[in-house]
Amino acid sequence: MAEQVVPDIVIGRLPRYLQALERMRLEGLQTTSSLELGQRLGISAAQIRKDLSHFGEFGKQGTGYSVEFLIEQLRAILHLNRLWDLALVGVGDLGSALARYQGFTNRGFRIVLAFDNDPKKIGKRIGSLVVEDSATMPERIRQTGVKIAMLTVPASVAQQVTDCLVEAGIRAILNYAPIHLVVPPGIIVETIDPILKLQHMTYYLD
Amino acid sequence: MAEQVVPDIVIGRLPRYLQALERMRLEGLQTTSSLELGQRLGISAAQIRKDLSHFGEFGKQGTGYSVEFLIEQLRAILHLNRLWDLALVGVGDLGSALARYQGFTNRGFRIVLAFDNDPKKIGKRIGSLVVEDSATMPERIRQTGVKIAMLTVPASVAQQVTDCLVEAGIRAILNYAPIHLVVPPGIIVETIDPILKLQHMTYYLD
DNA sequence: TTATGTGAAAGTGTTCACAGCC
DNA sequence: GGCTGTGAACACTTTCACATAA
Numbered sequence: 399m400a401e402q403v404v405p406d407i408v409i410g411r412l413p414r415y416l417q418a419l420e421r422m423r424l425e426g427l428q429t430t431s432s433l434e435l436g437q438r439l440g441i442s443a444a445q446i447r448k449d450l451s452h453f454g455e456f457g458k459q460g461t462g463y464s465v466e467f468l469i470e471q472l473r474a475i476l477h478l479n480r481l482w483d484l485a486l487v488g489v490g491d492l493g494s495a496l497a498r499y500q501g502f503t504n505r506g507f508r509i510v511l512a513f514d515n516d517p518k519k520i521g522k523r524i525g526s527l528v529v530e531d532s533a534t535m536p537e538r539i540r541q542t543g544v545k546i547a548m549l550t551v552p553a554s555v556a557q558q559v560t561d562c563l564v565e566a567g568i569r570a571i572l573n574y575a576p577i578h579l580v581v582p583p584g585i586i587v588e589t590i591d592p593i594l595k596l597q598h599m600t601y602y603l604d
Numbered sequence: 605m606a607e608q609v610v611p612d613i614v615i616g617r618l619p620r621y622l623q624a625l626e627r628m629r630l631e632g633l634q635t636t637s638s639l640e641l642g643q644r645l646g647i648s649a650a651q652i653r654k655d656l657s658h659f660g661e662f663g664k665q666g667t668g669y670s671v672e673f674l675i676e677q678l679r680a681i682l683h684l685n686r687l688w689d690l691a692l693v694g695v696g697d698l699g700s701a702l703a704r705y706q707g708f709t710n711r712g713f714r715i716v717l718a719f720d721n722d723p724k725k726i727g728k729r730i731g732s733l734v735v736e737d738s739a740t741m742p743e744r745i746r747q748t749g750v751k752i753a754m755l756t757v758p759a760s761v762a763q764q765v766t767d768c769l770v771e772a773g774i775r776a777i778l779n780y781a782p783i784h785l786v787v788p789p790g791i792i793v794e795t796i797d798p799i800l801k802l803q804h805m806t807y808y809l810d
Numbered sequence: 811t812t813a814t815g816t817g818a819a820a821g822t823g824t825t826c827a828c829a830g831c832c
Numbered sequence: 833g834g835c836t837g838t839g840a841a842c843a844c845t846t847t848c849a850c851a852t853a854a
Contacts (some may be wrong), residue, residue: 403773405844405845407845408845409804409807410804412799412803412807413799413800413804414784417782417797417800417804418784421783422816426827429608431812431813431814432813432814435634438784439784440784440786442846442847442848443813444847444848445845445846445847447813447814447815447816448816448845448846448847450814450815451814451815451816455815456814457813457814457816458811458813458814458853458854459813459814459815459816459852459853459854460811460812460813460814460825460853460854461812461813461854462813463814475807476803476804476807477806477807477809477810478805480801482742482809489700489706490721491700491704492701492705494672494697494701495697495698495700495701496798498697499697499698501799502784502799505803505804506710506799506803506806507799507802515698518736522679522740524771531813534663544740545628545809546802546805546806546809548798550845556840561685569809570802570805570806570808570809572798572801572802572805576619576623577623577626577627577705578644578645578646580636580646585710586805586808586809587803588801588805590798590801591623592702592754592778593619593707593708593711593712593713594619594623595622595794595796596680596688596690596712596752596776596778597618597619597622597682597684597711598615598616598618598619598682599752599778599792599794599823600683600684600712600776601618601681601682601683601753602776602792603616603683603751603752603775603776604683604793610824611822613822613823614818615822636837637834637835638835638836639850641833648824648825649835650824650825650826650827651823651825653823653835653836653837653838654823654825654837654838656836656837657837659836660849661836662836663813663835663836663837664831664832664834664835664836665830665831665832665834665835665837666832666833666834666835666836667832667834668834668835668836669836669837703843
């Protein structure tokens with residue numbers, strides 16, 4: 399049970415499994431079951447077993463899963479056995495908060511480049527990062543080979559900055575601008591817009 | 605075609621329709637079609653028509669939809685014909701960035717309360733907000749009747765703060781802590797964890 | 811006995827395609 | 833002619849339930 403195309407919706411759950419497992423490891427658990435993992439995440443045991451079965455047989459009947467082993471397998475599947483470099487594009491309030499966030503490193507990521515087009519911000523230091531001029535962005539991204547960008551620029555320029563990032567070799571964009579980005583096939587975009595989530599919730603409130 | 609239970613996945617798309625329509629209005633468009641709206645969002649025309657049909661017949665055959673009218677209908681459906689008050693819990697880097705974000709107001713929300721337990725932050729002003737002591741949180745939330753909270757506290761305390769919020773009458777939580785929150789039935793939680801999205805994307809990169 | 815991995819069944823969601831109306 | 837609203841067809845996802853193995 400290995401080389402089918404695994405549904406994207408399954409891939410989307412794997413990082414959550416990984417997160418729960420890492421928490422279990424921290425708590426000293428050595429073994430777990432689909433039932434226990436599911437209860438922690440609000441997901442059915444059957445779904446967890448089915449999801450994992452796309453990639454191999456990681457459990458032992460009667461026993462469950464080794465926490466450590468399953469973490470390693472998930473990290474391999476998600477290509478997290480390396481540290482991924484990120485470019486931060488736009489260093490406003492949100493970009494600055496992301497630049498200071500300590501939670502990236504032990505989950506597989508680090509910001510290595512930061513850009514802004516505001517002369518007041520260029521040269522500014524945030525931790526070990528120095529904000530660089532957006533004008534040099536394509537060159538610097540190509541030089542460093544960074545493949546993932548976090549986009550925290552105003553919506554009004556998000557699409558044109560995106561085009562520029564794609565042209566420079568970026569292959570995945572985490573978009574914080576409240577707008578749908580158009581990209582060529584093969585480029586991955588995920589959008590985070592908290593207000594869409596708030597508006598989703600208000601449907602259920604009165 | 606009105607009073608079925610509308611699938612949650614449909615509700616989740618409505619805010620995106622609203623966002624695209626508001627952009628169209630800004631551009632001066634008075635009329636649109638399911639095709640045009642879909643192209644802007646990367647969604648099929650059939651799906652948009654089907655989604656809207658859960659709530660009524662908003663279009664005219666041969667003509668399409670009035671942008672202004674459809675905006676009004678969606679705002680009514682999502683209960684956005686009022687301004688929703690928000691409580692911000694945790695005023696670290698991310699919480700501060702949210703407090704300063706200008707994009708809430710014209711999409712139906714405003715932050716009216718902010719809390720932290722760090723004495724250095726209590727009393728601090730951010731725009732018109734004053735950071736209050738977490739100890740007074742339940743009382744203040746009850747007084748003001750705020751129903752929605754944005755949770756930007758460390759993962760280690762997120763669950764206990766959540767319990768406290770629910771006890772105080774909060775009915776919806778936008779959770780920024782990288783952890784699965786457990787809440788009683790009827791309480792709505794949406795989680796925003798950028799690293800889950802990054803880890804989802806790396807599956808497709810090499 | 812316990813808990814996995816998995817076909818089959820059930821349940822959801824999306825797209826098709828066209829009657830009906832502007 | 834153009835575009836909506838919608839049953840029917842299709843596709844996808846989840847759950848069930850059990851043979852199998854530790």
